[in-house]
Amino acid sequence: MRKIYEQDVEDIATGASFMGAGGGGDPYVGKLMAKSAIKRGNPVSLISVDELDPEAIYAPVACMGAPSVMTEKFPKGDEFQRVLQAVADQQHKKIGGIFPSEAGGVNSMIPFVLGAQTGIPVVDVDSMGRAFPELQMTTLHLAGVTVSPMAITDEKGNMGLLDTVTDKWAELLARDMTVEMGATAVVSLYSTTGEKLQEAGIAGILTKCQQVGQIVRQHSKGHDWQLQQLHEITNSLHLFDGKVVDVSQTTSGGFNHGQITIDGLNSFSGKTMTIDYQNENLVAHVDGQLAASVPDLICLADIDSLTPFTAEDVRYGKRMAVFGLPCDEKWRTPAGIETVGPRYFGYDYDYQPVEELAKERG
Amino acid sequence: MEYRLGVDVGGTNTDAVILTEKNEVIAHTKSHTTPDIQTGITNSVNKVLQNVNFDKSAISTAMLGTTQCTNAIVERKNLISVGVIRLGYPATLSLPPFTDWPADLVEALHPLTATLRGGNEFDGRKISQFDDAEVTSTLEKWRGKVSSLAVIGVFSLVNDEEEKRVAELAHQLYGDNFPVSCSAAVGSLGLIERENATILNSALNQVMQRTADGFINSLQQAGVSAATPYLCQNDGTLMSIDYARQHPILTIGSGPTNSIRGAAYLSSLENAMVMDIGGTTSDLGVLVNGFPRESSVAVDVGGIRTNFRMPDILSIGLGGGSIVRQQEDGSVTVGPDSVGYQIEDKALCFGGDTVTTTDIAVRLGQAQVGDPQLVQKKISLEFAQKAAAKIKAMLEESIDNMKTKAGDVDLLLVGGGAIVAPQTLKGVGKIYRDSLGSVANAIGATIAQIGSEYERLYTYDKVPRKEALADAQQKATDQAVQAGADGSTTHLVLVEETPIAYAPGNTTKVKLKVVGNLHIAGH
Numbered sequence: 001m002r003k004i005y006e007q008d009v010e011d012i013a014t015g016a017s018f019m020g021a022g023g024g025g026d027p028y029v030g031k032l033m034a035k036s037a038i039k040r041g042n043p044v045s046l047i048s049v050d051e052l053d054p055e056a057i058y059a060p061v062a063c064m065g066a067p068s069v070m071t072e073k074f075p076k077g078d079e080f081q082r083v084l085q086a087v088a089d090q091q092h093k094k095i096g097g098i099f100p101s102e103a104g105g106v107n108s109m110i111p112f113v114l115g116a117q118t119g120i121p122v123v124d125v126d127s128m129g130r131a132f133p134e135l136q137m138t139t140l141h142l143a144g145v146t147v148s149p150m151a152i153t154d155e156k157g158n159m160g161l162l163d164t165v166t167d168k169w170a171e172l173l174a175r176d177m178t179v180e181m182g183a184t185a186v187v188s189l190y191s192t193t194g195e196k197l198q199e200a201g202i203a204g205i206l207t208k209c210q211q212v213g214q215i216v217r218q219h220s221k222g223h224d225w226q227l228q229q230l231h232e233i234t235n236s237l238h239l240f241d242g243k244v245v246d247v248s249q250t251t252s253g254g255f256n257h258g259q260i261t262i263d264g265l266n267s268f269s270g271k272t273m274t275i276d277y278q279n280e281n282l283v284a285h286v287d288g289q290l291a292a293s294v295p296d297l298i299c300l301a302d303i304d305s306l307t308p309f310t311a312e313d314v315r316y317g318k319r320m321a322v323f324g325l326p327c328d329e330k331w332r333t334p335a336g337i338e339t340v341g342p343r344y345f346g347y348d349y350d351y352q353p354v355e356e357l358a359k360e361r362g
Numbered sequence: 363m364e365y366r367l368g369v370d371v372g373g374t375n376t377d378a379v380i381l382t383e384k385n386e387v388i389a390h391t392k393s394h395t396t397p398d399i400q401t402g403i404t405n406s407v408n409k410v411l412q413n414v415n416f417d418k419s420a421i422s423t424a425m426l427g428t429t430q431c432t433n434a435i436v437e438r439k440n441l442i443s444v445g446v447i448r449l450g451y452p453a454t455l456s457l458p459p460f461t462d463w464p465a466d467l468v469e470a471l472h473p474l475t476a477t478l479r480g481g482n483e484f485d486g487r488k489i490s491q492f493d494d495a496e497v498t499s500t501l502e503k504w505r506g507k508v509s510s511l512a513v514i515g516v517f518s519l520v521n522d523e524e525e526k527r528v529a530e531l532a533h534q535l536y537g538d539n540f541p542v543s544c545s546a547a548v549g550s551l552g553l554i555e556r557e558n559a560t561i562l563n564s565a566l567n568q569v570m571q572r573t574a575d576g577f578i579n580s581l582q583q584a585g586v587s588a589a590t591p592y593l594c595q596n597d598g599t600l601m602s603i604d605y606a607r608q609h610p611i612l613t614i615g616s617g618p619t620n621s622i623r624g625a626a627y628l629s630s631l632e633n634a635m636v637m638d639i640g641g642t643t644s645d646l647g648v649l650v651n652g653f654p655r656e657s658s659v660a661v662d663v664g665g666i667r668t669n670f671r672m673p674d675i676l677s678i679g680l681g682g683g684s685i686v687r688q689q690e691d692g693s694v695t696v697g698p699d700s701v702g703y704q705i706e707d708k709a710l711c712f713g714g715d716t717v718t719t720t721d722i723a724v725r726l727g728q729a730q731v732g733d734p735q736l737v738q739k740k741i742s743l744e745f746a747q748k749a750a751a752k753i754k755a756m757l758e759e760s761i762d763n764m765k766t767k768a769g770d771v772d773l774l775l776v777g778g779g780a781i782v783a784p785q786t787l788k789g790v791g792k793i794y795r796d797s798l799g800s801v802a803n804a805i806g807a808t809i810a811q812i813g814s815e816y817e818r819l820y821t822y823d824k825v826p827r828k829e830a831l832a833d834a835q836q837k838a839t840d841q842a843v844q845a846g847a848d849g850s851t852t853h854l855v856l857v858e859e860t861p862i863a864y865a866p867g868n869t870t871k872v873k874l875k876v877v878g879n880l881h882i883a884g885h
Contacts (some may be wrong), residue, residue: 033456069484071552073516077456113456148860155453182483245768272467317763 001051004044006124009034009112011213018110018212019205019234019296019325023131023280024104025067025310029074034109037077037116045078047097048124049203052194056096058123059191061114062107064152064174065184070106076155079186086151087163087188099123099137102129103205103308106292108189110186110281125201127190129328130297136167136176137340139330140190142167143200150174151187153243154181177273202328203353208233215304226306230323239284239291239356240273241266241303248315258312262322273322277311282345284322289361292324295331297352299305299323324354335341365420367410367586368808369403369577370427370801371395371618378406380421382412385627385809386654389413392802399575407584423880425486426577427594427616427807434569435467435614435664441565442541443472445508447500448557449524450481450489450516458516459557464665471565471755474508475652478501480524481516485821485869489516492524494531496637501535509663510564511755514557519871520819522546532656541567541608550817551871555669562666563611574603575726575864592846592880596672598623598653598806599813599877602846615662615672620806622647622654625774628796634772635761638802639779641683642700644757646676646764650772651855651876653813663867678760683709685750686717694748696756713736719782722749729781752785765789775801813848813855814838815879822868829870838876852878860870 003309004012013027013034017117038044052058061080063070088095098111103126111122127138135147147170148164160177164170170189178185192200215229230236257278264271273291275284281298284291292298301308303319323356330336336345341351365388366381372395376678391410394400403426411418434440438805446459459475460468464615477741478500498788513528525544532542544564549556577591593606596615606613614654633651648655654673662668679698683705687695701716703706710721713734717740723729725737725746750806765771770791775783776799789794798805816838833852843849 029457032461033564034552036457036461065486070550071554073453073481073483073489073553075456076452076454155455183488191648245763315395316768318728319763343514 001045001047001121004033004038004046004112006035007037007090008210009038010099011210011217012206013109013213014216015212016053016105016309017310018299018301019129019209019277019297020102020104020131020310021280021299022275022311023133024102024108025070025106025312027105027109029070029117030063030109030113033074034112034116037113042063042119044112046119046121046124046206047200049122049201052123052195053096054195054198055093056194056199057088057091057093057191058083058097058099058194059095060099060101061126061186061188062101062108063176063184064187067106069183072362073155073182073184075186077113077117079153079155080110081118081156082153082159083151083186083188084114084298086159087149087191090149091159091191093121097101097121097123098199099201100126100206101190102128102131103209107131108165108206108209122206123197124206125197125199125203126205129202129205129331131280132340134139135171135189138190139202139328140192140200140337141167142330142333142335142339145169145192145196145197145200146309147189149191150187152177152185152187154185161291182296191268200330203329210359214300216308219305223304228321230306234323235333236299237324237354238321238326239298240264240286241268241269242273242322244314244318244320246317247316253345258311260311262320267284275322278345280312282313283342283347284324286361289356290349290352291361292354293347293351295327295336295340295351297327299306300327324358328352363420363709364422365416365418366808367407367424367589368804369406369425369805370803371402371429372398372617372803375404376402378410379801379804379808381805381808385804387798390798390804392801395630399428399573403577403580403581406579407586410585412585418585419704421586424577424589425580425592425594425600425807425810427803428573428613429617430573430613430616431566431569431610432663434566435562435666438467438470440569440572441470443507443566444564445504445511446473446475446557446561446807447497447511447513447528448475448477448516449479449492449514449518451477451479451480453516454553457554458561460555460562462667463547463558467664467666467831471561473503473561475529480548481535482518482520484517484520484819486520486802492527494527497528497531498605501532505535509523510567512543512545512551512557512560512564514560516543516553518544518546519551533594542749543608549636549669549872552694555667557591558666559611559668560815562663563609563783566610567607570613571608571794573609574800576696578603592810594620594807595813597656597815598673598810599815600810600846601812605845616647616674617803618647618759618808619654619673621645621776621803622649622806623652623810624802624806625649625776625796625799626652626801627805628776628798628802629774629794631772631774631794634774634794635764636774636776637757637761637783638777639775639783640681640777641702641705641779642679643677644760644779644785645775646678646760647673648764653855676760676764678756680719680753680782682718682720682782684719686722688745694745695750696749696752707772711749717741717839719749719753719779722750722753723782726750731781744853752784753765753782754784754787759782761770761787762789775799812842812845812880813875814842814845814847815873815875816841817871817873819869819871822870831874834874835871835876838874842876842878846881847878848881851876852876
């Protein structure tokens with residue numbers, strides 16, 4: 001158990017932008033909410049998965065909807081408590097803690113808002129170890145935990161309780177309700193016991209985000225130190241350095257799709273990388289050869305400062321470093337690969353771990 | 363024949379130019395900026411008029427570009443108290459106004475805030491029912507405690523009627539001259555950034571009144587009494603002095619914009635990259651259809667995040683006074699420190715002992731400044747070539763960073779330090795230079811047109827695209843005419859449509875801009 005203060009929240013937000021693998025949106029509004037909640041309320045307690053009560057209920061609380069709407073119409077503030085209580089009431093169990101649904105953007109911050117408001121501890125765990133575009137793409141889903149019971153609410157106090165036959169139904173119905181609520185909503189879903197969360201969650205993710213944020217903040221220690229620390233903490237492989245020469249984007253079905261083309265710099269001079277993304281980065285090729293694919297993480301950062309950025313922020317001329325991070329072992333199971341591997345996203349090849357691809361390339 | 367007078371007040375110099383109605387530059391001058399601004403303007407205007415021989419009453423328009431408002435925010439000076447009314451209850455309560463502001467600036471504004479009923483969803487539905495009585499009772503409570511109002515409605519870009527209604531009620535209660543800023547007229551999507559810009563706009567009201575009065579007084583004192591006064595905005599267009607009194611925030615960032623526009627005029631190009639090389643830094647901007655490209659990221663002003671229209675400028679630490687050093691490993695570094703305004707004492711070619719980029723240009727025969735003999739002795743050819751290669755690489759990298767697509771661009775070089783740039787650069791087609799480059803800023807102020815931008819969300823399934831675009835163009839044109847444009851000359855220079863993911867009914871953010879010539883009475 002440790003306390004979380006404003007500076008910690010800053011670092012976690014930065015790290016979550018990196019671990020979000022290109023997705024998750026701009027954490028600005030979320031970070032402000034968390035910082036001002038901590039300023040007005042209590043410092044938040046962060047507990048590790050070893051400290052969970054096996055009998056109590058733990059649940060993520062998250063924002064759902066269009067990130068661009070969230071910058072104009074943000075929450076009233078009591079929505080988070082409302083959905084969490086509703087989910088706990090359904091299960092007739094006491095609430096043990098809350099955790100982020102994903103490591104990325106605004107949703108890495110929401111548990112800290114709620115934690116500061118209520119004193120409920122935040123658990124150092126998530127169910128993706130990164131960000132993913134769809135509700136069923138979680139390690140909890142792999143372990144048989146269902147999305148339902150799910151609660152969804154808006155700032156006016158409207159509330160929906162979903163009890164669906166499959167997780168895909170929850171995704172469909174919740175998306176419609178979100179639009180009616182003004183294209184942003186607050187949800188709680190995937191509630192589970194401490195025992196199950198220990199078994200199925202990705203432990204230590206918030207601490208990892210915080211460590212990444214701290215590394216990025218310490219420019220003064222030099223680029224080499226930063227790269228070495230990043231490698232130690234995330235097992236990252238430095239896949240590429242280069243300059244963005246092309247970005248093609250389309251929006252369909254509520255998702256941003258696109259491809260980024262990067263011309264090599266430094267030791268990668270003369271090579272070309274392409275990255276495909278759907279909200280998050282999906283696959284990366286160097287000179288036509290696969291360098292990394294989902295569920296491994298393809299993370300983007302400024303070539304000099306290592307400030308992370310999302311796929312939406314990529315512009316012609318940006319100089320960036322591209323990192324490949326091995327995903328959590330839970331994703332490297334047959335069920336994991338089926339849920340979020342390259343074939344799920346429409347690519348006609350099998351998943352190969354990023355570190356093996358690197359060995360093949362020499 | 364009619365003439366135009368342009369004045370640009372920078373941090374160091376106040377420049378003035380006179381142009382004919384055909385935009386020929388017939389006189390230009392530089393003098394030092396003074397603490398009270400007005401004296402510097404009066405000096406420059408008097409000086410520039412000494413060089414011409416026509417009647418002062420032939421000057422029909424006078425334009426001012428100024429950094430007054432930026433300085434007021436940065437220095438926390440001369441700001442007035444602000445009452446902030448947000449419309450959208452119960453949404454947005456988690457982040458009240460001023461959440462992310464520096465404490466000393468909040469203190470300078472003595473603000474009162476309230477979040478009241480009203481506001482829109484992204485598709486135009488109401489968040490809650492707007493209530494006249496609630497607004498009136500809030501205003502009654504604040505009577506005598508605030509000197510200005512800022513009104514911000516959630517999604518007011520979809521519909522700004524409620525913001526306007528609050529302004530109307532405030533004028534009924536506090537009098538017609540009470541300053542009220544409505545956010546839809548100030549910023550774009552992103553409530554926090556738009557609110558910040560609206561609050562600053564209100565707080566700057568008095569600074570702007572003083573600037574406007576000062577400019578008018580300077581013109582009177584210099585005998586330029588027939589000229590209509592205008593102020594420059596950050597997007598390279600003009601505002602009438604009355605419009606500027608309402609929108610002071612729009613003057614912020616007009617400096618770099620004017621140099622980009624001035625450079626464009628000197629070269630007659632519409633699309634090019636512009637590099638203004640000063641003593642310490644080089645500012646790089648991009649000209650698109652005759653106007654500076656806008657920045658797409660949130661811009662900080664004095665530590666506050668805003669989203670109003672700013673030119674996309676990249677600054678690098680390379681100027682005519684940048685210090686050049688030999689490192690132990692044999693490599694050569696340039697800048698980021700500079701001898702700045704002391705160049706005439708410190709640079710080698712002026713008898714000083716510091717090697718600057720200007721000395722490198724003199725050593726290689728690129729420039730004739732000071733005494734070349736002094737440089738020949740102290741700088742080896744090899745060292746000069748290494749330094750020149752470094753300067754070239756720095757410029758090339760910054761140019762490449764500002765490109766939005768591959769291929770060569772044309773480059774306009776202006777500013778006092780332009781002599782340090784090489785004759786050719788990778789990624790650049792043609793390089794343009796001009797002897798009037800040092801007053802490009804004031805020229806940019808003088809040739810500015812009247813423009814107006816309009817941004818709104820339209821649902822194309824309800825309002826067909828063609829109708830929506832026509833509606834937006836009409837709104838923008840009305841705004842331009844109100845700001846002083848001749849309605850018969852306005853035309854579209856920009857249309858941007860951004861689809862909103864998740865939103866049904868084909869909801870699209872439409873942003874467009876029209877510009878037109880100045881409306882001159884009697885023409």
